[in-house]
Each structure stands twice: as structure tokens, then as C-alpha cells.
Amino acid sequence: MRVIVDAPEAFERWVAAQRVTPPEPSGRAAEGKAIFTSRACVGCHAIRGVSAGVLGPDLTTFGSRRTLAAGLVPNTPANVAAWVKDPGALKPGVKMPVLGLTDDQAKAVAAYLESLK
Numbered sequence: 001m002r003v004i005v006d007a008p009e010a011f012e013r014w015v016a017a018q019r020v021t022p023p024e025p026s027g028r029a030a031e032g033k034a035i036f037t038s039r040a041c042v043g044c045h046a047i048r049g050v051s052a053g054v055l056g057p058d059l060t061t062f063g064s065r066r067t068l069a070a071g072l073v074p075n076t077p078a079n080v081a082a083w084v085k086d087p088g089a090l091k092p093g094v095k096m097p098v099l100g101l102t103d104d105q106a107k108a109v110a111a112y113l114e115s116l117k
């Protein structure tokens with residue numbers, strides 16, 4: 001388990017940043033948002049101002065995480081695209097289903113999620 005130790009002021013800045021509603025994305029990230037909001041993703045994941053799902057992790061500041069899937073792999077665009085395409089391939093038994101995204105759609109969704117800092 002990773003523990004991050006901050007000075008009190010730095011911690012307060014981090015808390016404030018966690019509470020911000022993400023701005024509207026553009027370009028590839030906007031394509032990814034359109035895919036995210038038209039799929040079952042919204043039923044399981046919350047992104048502040050976008051969706052209110054409760055089964056999976058809140059993704060509002062996903063792009064600022066260092067790892068994904070509870071520390072399983074580093075949070076890189078390639079790992080996120082692989083995860084959203086087939087989560088069970090990385091983590092057998094996971095409760096997130098395969099949603100039939102193409103490689104291109106998975107990359108666009110990864111661009112969107114990485115833009116959420």
C-alpha cells in the first residue's frame with residue numbers, strides 16, 4: 001500500500017482539487033466522454049457533473065491516480081484502454097463487465113478518463 005504524506009497546506013490544496021467539477025473536455029477526450037455517457041459506464045461510475053453510478057469507483061479525478069484497479073497496474077493511457085476493453089483479462093473475477101468497445105473507442109475513453117485530474 002502506498003502512503004502519501006503532505007504538509008497540511010498541500011493536503012488542503014489536494015482536498016480542494018478533489019472537489020472540483022471537471023471542465024468540459026475537447027478533442028479526443030470529448031469523443032471519449034460521448035462514449036462513456038452513452039454506455040453502461042454511467043450506471044456504475046460517478047463522475048461529478050456527468051454521472052452518479054455507485055457500484056464502481058468514482059472516476060471524477062481518475063487522471064490524477066498513479067495506479068488503476070486497486071494498485072494492479074500503473075495508470076497509463078495504454079493500461080486504461082486495455083482495462084476498459086477487457087477488465088477481466090487484467091484482473092480475473094472483476095465485477096466490471098466487457099462492454100464491447102473497439103480499440104479506437106477504448107483509446108478515446110482512456111483519453112477522457114486521463115483528462116480528469
Ligand code: HEC
Nearest residue numbers: 039040041044055056057068069070084094095096099109
Ligand atoms: C456493472 C458495473 C460496471 C460497469 C458497467 C462499468 N464498470 Fe468500470 N468498474 C467497475 C468496478 C466494480 C470496478 C472496480 C474494479 C476493481 O478494481 O476490482 C471498475 C473499475 C474501473 C476503472 C478503474 C478505476 C480505478 O480507480 O482503478 C475504470 C477506469 C473503469 N472502471 C472505467 C469504466 C468505463 C469506461 C466503463 C464503460 C465503458 C465502465 N467502467 C463500466 C464496475 C463497472
